[in-house]
Amino acid sequence: MALRDIIVLPDKRLRLKSEPVKAVDAEVRALVDDMLETMYKAPGVGLAAIQVGVPRRVVTVDTAKKDEPKSPQVFINPEVVWSSEEKGIYEEGCLSIPEYYEEVERPTEVKVRFMGLDGKTQEVAADGLLATVLQHEIDHLNGVLFIDHISKLKRDRVIKKFAKAAKRDEE
Numbered sequence: 001m002a003l004r005d006i007i008v009l010p011d012k013r014l015r016l017k018s019e020p021v022k023a024v025d026a027e028v029r030a031l032v033d034d035m036l037e038t039m040y041k042a043p044g045v046g047l048a049a050i051q052v053g054v055p056r057r058v059v060t061v062d063t064a065k066k067d068e069p070k071s072p073q074v075f076i077n078p079e080v081v082w083s084s085e086e087k088g089i090y091e092e093g094c095l096s097i098p099e100y101y102e103e104v105e106r107p108t109e110v111k112v113r114f115m116g117l118d119g120k121t122q123e124v125a126a127d128g129l130l131a132t133v134l135q136h137e138i139d140h141l142n143g144v145l146f147i148d149h150i151s152k153l154k155r156d157r158v159i160k161k162f163a164k165a166a167k168r169d170e171e
């Protein structure tokens with residue numbers, strides 16, 4: 001296992017649409033191991049492969065609380081197949097937009113179809129934090145960021161801030 005670098009705004013790769021995984025091979029397993037290690041180190045509750053610069057449809061999640069045992073979950077080629085009409089608001093953050101948090105409204109419940117590490121297709125019904133994290137991470141696979149769900153004024157402000165910081169780092 002190895003830690004990988006997390007790419008941050010305004011890295012253009014965050015806007016890529018990731019490619020589906022055809023089969024769970026050694027390369028995918030290694031990617032998953034690295035993503036879990038990277039996610040726990042950050043720390044974060046979810047990570048999409050593109051956040052470590054790999055445009056494949058792979059997501060890792062762990063929504064266990066600090067005092068609970070680790071509960072890593074892996075979602076390959078995940079897609080939302082149903083979402084509730086009821087919506088709720090969560091304050092979201094993103095490892096690729098560090099130290100920025102904003103309230104986002106999304107469906108409170110979703111059903112997600114995905115391939116497990118065993119290569120089998122399965123479905124999970126999620127609510128609460130897991131529902132939010134899954135929608136946030138699946139967005140990443142389509143090049144969508146949580147700031148796309150907030151007002152344009154706020155989005156422009158945060159994009160500008162990160163663009164400025166990137167420029168400063170270059171100088």
Ligand SMILES: [Zn+2]
Nearest residue numbers: 093094095096
């Ligand atoms: Zn994110």
